Each structure stands twice: as C-alpha cells, then as structure tokens.
Amino acid sequence: MADLGWGLQMMLLGMGAVFLMLIALMIVLMLLGRTSKAPTATAVEAAPGEATLTAGDAVEAAEVEADPNAWMTIADASGLTPEQIAAVSVAVALHADVRRKQAAPAHRVHAPGSRLWASRWVAMGRSSQMHNTQRR
Amino acid sequence: MDASTIESLLSGFYGLSWQGGVMIAVGILLIYLAIAKEYEPLLLLPIGSGCILANLPISMLVGTSEEPGMLQLFYDIGVGNELFPLLIFIGIGAMTDFGPLLENPKMVLLGAAGQFGIFLTLILALVLGFTRPEAASIGIIGAIDGPTSIYVSAQLAPHLLGPITVAAYSYMSLVPIIMPPIMRLLTTKKERSIRMPYSSREISQRTRIIFPILVTIIVGILVPFALPLIGTLMLGNLLRESKVVERLTGAAQNELNNVVTLFLGLAIGSTMVGENFIKAQTLFILVLGLGAFVLDTAAGVLFGKLMNLFSGGKFNPLIGAAGISAFPMAARVVQKEVSREDNGNFVLMHAMGANAAGQVASAMAGGVLLALMASA
Numbered sequence: 001m002a003d004l005g006w007g008l009q010m011m012l013l014g015m016g017a018v019f020l021m022l023i024a025l026m027i028v029l030m031l032l033g034r035t036s037k038a039p040t041a042t043a044v045e046a047a048p049g050e051a052t053l054t055a056g057d058a059v060e061a062a063e064v065e066a067d068p069n070a071w072m073t074i075a076d077a078s079g080l081t082p083e084q085i086a087a088v089s090v091a092v093a094l095h096a097d098v099r100r101k102q103a104a105p106a107h108r109v110h111a112p113g114s115r116l117w118a119s120r121w122v123a124m125g126r127s128s129q130m131h132n133t134q135r136r
Numbered sequence: 137m138d139a140s141t142i143e144s145l146l147s148g149f150y151g152l153s154w155q156g157g158v159m160i161a162v163g164i165l166l167i168y169l170a171i172a173k174e175y176e177p178l179l180l181l182p183i184g185s186g187c188i189l190a191n192l193p194i195s196m197l198v199g200t201s202e203e204p205g206m207l208q209l210f211y212d213i214g215v216g217n218e219l220f221p222l223l224i225f226i227g228i229g230a231m232t233d234f235g236p237l238l239e240n241p242k243m244v245l246l247g248a249a250g251q252f253g254i255f256l257t258l259i260l261a262l263v264l265g266f267t268r269p270e271a272a273s274i275g276i277i278g279a280i281d282g283p284t285s286i287y288v289s290a291q292l293a294p295h296l297l298g299p300i301t302v303a304a305y306s307y308m309s310l311v312p313i314i315m316p317p318i319m320r321l322l323t324t325k326k327e328r329s330i331r332m333p334y335s336s337r338e339i340s341q342r343t344r345i346i347f348p349i350l351v352t353i354i355v356g357i358l359v360p361f362a363l364p365l366i367g368t369l370m371l372g373n374l375l376r377e378s379k380v381v382e383r384l385t386g387a388a389q390n391e392l393n394n395v396v397t398l399f400l401g402l403a404i405g406s407t408m409v410g411e412n413f414i415k416a417q418t419l420f421i422l423v424l425g426l427g428a429f430v431l432d433t434a435a436g437v438l439f440g441k442l443m444n445l446f447s448g449g450k451f452n453p454l455i456g457a458a459g460i461s462a463f464p465m466a467a468r469v470v471q472k473e474v475s476r477e478d479n480g481n482f483v484l485m486h487a488m489g490a491n492a493a494g495q496v497a498s499a500m501a502g503g504v505l506l507a508l509m510a511s512a
Binding site for chain 1: 237238241242244245247248251252254255256258259262263268271272337343346347350351354355358359493496497500501504505507508
C-alpha cells in the first residue's frame with residue numbers, strides 16, 4: 001500500500017514536472033515564432049526602391065509587379081527563387097534519366113514502375129502466352 | 137589422449153542447457169521477426185544475434201570477468217556507462233526535423249500527454265511486486281523510445297535491461313497494430329472525421345538554430361538529469377540545422393548511428409542469458425510493456441478529446457495519439473486512421489508536430505524519472 005501511494009505521488013510529481021516544462025517550452029517557442037519574421041517578403045518589397053539594383057534584380061522586381069502571387073515563396077533555406085528551384089529540379093530529373101539509360105541494359109531504359117520498363121520481348125511473349133489460339 | 141582432452145574437445149556438448157536452448161530459439165525468433173516481418177530490423181537482428189552468441193555453450197564472445205569477450209566489452213564500453221544511447225540520440229537529432237513543432241507550438245502539450253503511460257505502468261509494476269527502481273525502469277517503456285529506455289533502465293535496474301529493451305523495440309515496431317484499435321475505441325466517427333486546416337508557416341533558419349540551443353539551456357537548468365538525453369538530441373539537431381557541418385551531420389545520421397546501433401544491439405542481446413532471462417518476471421515485463429503502449433495511446437487520445445472540447449470541436453482527437461516518441465510512425469498511423477474515415481482529410485503535419493513533441497517529451501520524462509528516483 002505504501003508503494004502504491006509512492007507510485008501515485010511519483011505520477012503526480014512526474015507528470016506535473018513534464019507538463020510544466022513543456023508549457024514553458026511552448027511559451028518560449030511561441031515567443032520565438034513572434035520574433036522571427038519571414039525575410040523573403042521584406043526583401044521583395046525593398047527591391048524596387050534600392051539604388052544599386054542589378055539587371056537581374058530589376059527583371060525580378062518587374063516580374064513581382066506583374067504577378068500578384070509573386071510574394072509567394074517556396075520554403076527553401078537556400079534562398080533560391082521558385083523558378084530557379086524548378087530549373088534545378090528539371091535538370092536533376094534529366095540527368096538521372098541519362099544516368100539510368102547509361103547504366104541500364106538496352107531493353108531497360110525506362111524508369112522502373114512505368115509500363116515501358118518491361119522488355120518488349122517479354123511483353124510480346126506474355127501477350128502471345130495470354131492469347132494462345134492454338135488448339136489442344 | 138586422456139579423458140581431460142576428450143572432455144575439452146566436447147566441452148560444447150557438456151555446456152548445453154535447456155535455458156540456453158530456449159534463448160537460442162528466442163534469438164532465432166527475433167531474427168525471423170527482423171527479416172521476415174521487418175519489425176525494427178536494425179535493432180532486432182543484432183539483438184537476436186547477440187542473444188544466440190551469448191547463449192551458446194562457453195560463449196567465448198561473452199568471456200569471463202577476467203577475460204571479457206567482445207560482447208562483454210561492448211556492454212562495458214557503451215551500455216554499462218550509458219554511452220551508446222546518447223550517441224544514438226545525436227544521430228536521431230540529426231535526422232529529426234522539428235519544423236512541424238515550431239510551426240505549431242501548442243502541439244507540445246500532446247507530447248506531455250503521451251507520457252502518462254510511464255507513470256501508470258510504474259504503478260502497475262509496483263502492484264505486481266517489482267521493487268521501486270525496477271518499476272520505474274519498466275515504466276520507462278512507456279516513453280516508447282529505445283535509447284531513453286536503455287539509458288534509464290541501465291541506471292536503475294541493469295539486470296532488467298534485456299527484457300526492457302526487447303519489449304520497447306518489439307512493441308515500437310508494432311505501433312501500427314497496437315494503436316488503431318484503441319484510437320477507434322475511444323473516438324466517434326464524427327470526431328475522427330474532423331478536418332483541421334493547415335497553414336504552412338516558413339520557419340527561418342535562425343529560429344531553427346535557436347531552438348536546440350534554447351531547449352538545451354532550459355532543460356539543463358530545470359531538470360539537469362534530462363540534460364544527457366536532451367543535450368545530445370539537440371546537439372544532433374543543431375548540427376543539422378546549422379547547415380555548415382554537412383559532413384558531421386552525415387556522419388551522425390549514418391556512420392555513427394549505424395555502428396553504435398550494431399554494437400548496442402549485440403550488447404543488449406548478450407544480456408539475454410537463459411539463466412537470468414527465463415523467469416516469470418520477464419513475462420510480466422513484456423505484458424507491462426504492452427500495457428504502457430496502450431496507456432500512452434489512450435492518454436494521448438483522451439487529451440486530444442480535451443483539446444477538442446476547448447477548441448469548440450475543431451481539434452481532431454486522434455492527433456493526441458501521435459504525441460509519443462515513435463517518430464514518424466505514430467504520425468503516419470494517425471493519418472492512416474483519419475484517411476480511413478475521410479479520404480480527403482489530411483492531418484499529417486499536425487500529427488508530425490505532436491510526434492516531434494513526443495520525442496522531446498519522452499527524453500524529458502526520462503530525466504524527470506531519474507531525478508525523482510535519485511531523491512526517493
């Protein structure tokens with residue numbers, strides 16, 4: 001019985017301590033969230049007013065004015081624009097495709113999982129097997 | 137050739153025991169679960185192998201106290217002094233993205249609710265006749281966090297390390313099977329179908345860097361006993377978020393984590409020696425471990441219901457079940473259950489926030505338990 005009382009005491013103290021610490025952490029995280037502002041939005045607003053704009057910046061600023069959704073940014077810490085990220089993604093995909101073709105045998109040049117992945121010879125063989133018209 | 141030579145040659149046969157045979161079967165079962173069912177294979181396969189190696193007659197890999205073998209050395213250098221769990225925590229920190237938690241700090245509370253199982257299991261273990269340190273070690277299975285369980289039980293009840301570790305990791309792999317029935321039992325169809333809007337908030341790198349430093353300092357001051365666990369977890373996360381030590385981050389995520397996991401698994405397996413393991417006590421620990429998982433899930437869902445009440449019915453209570461340390465499995469299970477009711481309902485990011493909170497909370501709970509036991 002003494003052990004049971006001790007166990008209940010441990011639960012009250014333990015869970016109380018865990019909750020208090022995590023509530024403190026939550027408050028700190030909320031304060032941290034308030035102090036941090038998205039840097040990209042301010043950068044876009046400041047761009048047209050800057051005296052030392054490069055040609056690229058000017059083009060980007062013009063695009064920002066033309067496109068009402070240009071303030072939207074992809075959550076990427078590298079600071080790349082969505083267009084640059086898209087271009088890099090396409091280049092990576094193309095490069096992976098080239099590498100796959102270089103590495104794979106001639107009849108497996110398509111991405112695994114695609115219908116084209118299977119060998120044509122295998123496909124023909126399978127098809128003729130499924131549609132066997134020969135009388136037994 | 138005299139009789140002693142023959143005896144020496146046949147020492148393997150003479151050393152056979154039924155307990156050793158049973159434990160070899162247990163080792164094979166663990167290896168089977170790891171390979172065929174893919175239940176936590178990274179841990180269960182080395183544990184199963186360690187178990188077999190330690191239970192073979194006159195196991196040279198375990199050795200004697202004068203001449204310790206490889207497995208005993210692994211135990212001494214990494215488990216006996218709690219080094220390996222801490223090294224694994226660096227790797228976990230380097231792999232974890234706390235972004236979902238930083239986006240929605242309220243989810244921290246669900247991480248706390250997910251720790252109720254620890255203390256409820258502690259009480260159950262006391263009822264079953266375990267001593268206080270043993271009960272606390274068994275209760276820590278409810279943290280649903282392997283390294284935390286090993287760290288705490290190695291300090292409080294090293295003789296129970298084997299069954300506690302096996303229970304923690306085995307049930308962790310069974311989270312997708314254990315959790316759903318409890319989640320369905322405690323919630324209505326309407327509650328499970330609650331949609332929660334998600335607005336992505338960009339977290340600046342500065343915030344991501346400040347987070348691990350701040351958590352380490354706060355926890356270090358409030359609960360120094362939790363500092364080894366939280367400090368190493370946050371160290372790994374700082375490496376990741378700083379983005380200036382890619383090589384160290386990669387090493388923590390891969391080489392360090394893999395090597396330590398192998399050594400840890402073998403060392404834990406070597407503690408599962410038949411004479412010490414085959415006891416009614418082990419069976420109780422396995423049952424209590426399952427109970428801890430069930431209680432954690434139930435407490436999380438009930439706390440989710442409480443948050444639903446306070447939010448005016450806008451909070452999906454199933455997210456509460458994700459407030460445990462099994463990352464990201466628990467969040468995936470929650471999303472799967474929500475999708476079962478409403479295919480177009482996505483609560484994954486909310487659940488990931490609760491899940492990340494569960495990781496921090498479990499390490500904190502482990503530290504709190506150690507602090508309470510030190511004063512008991």
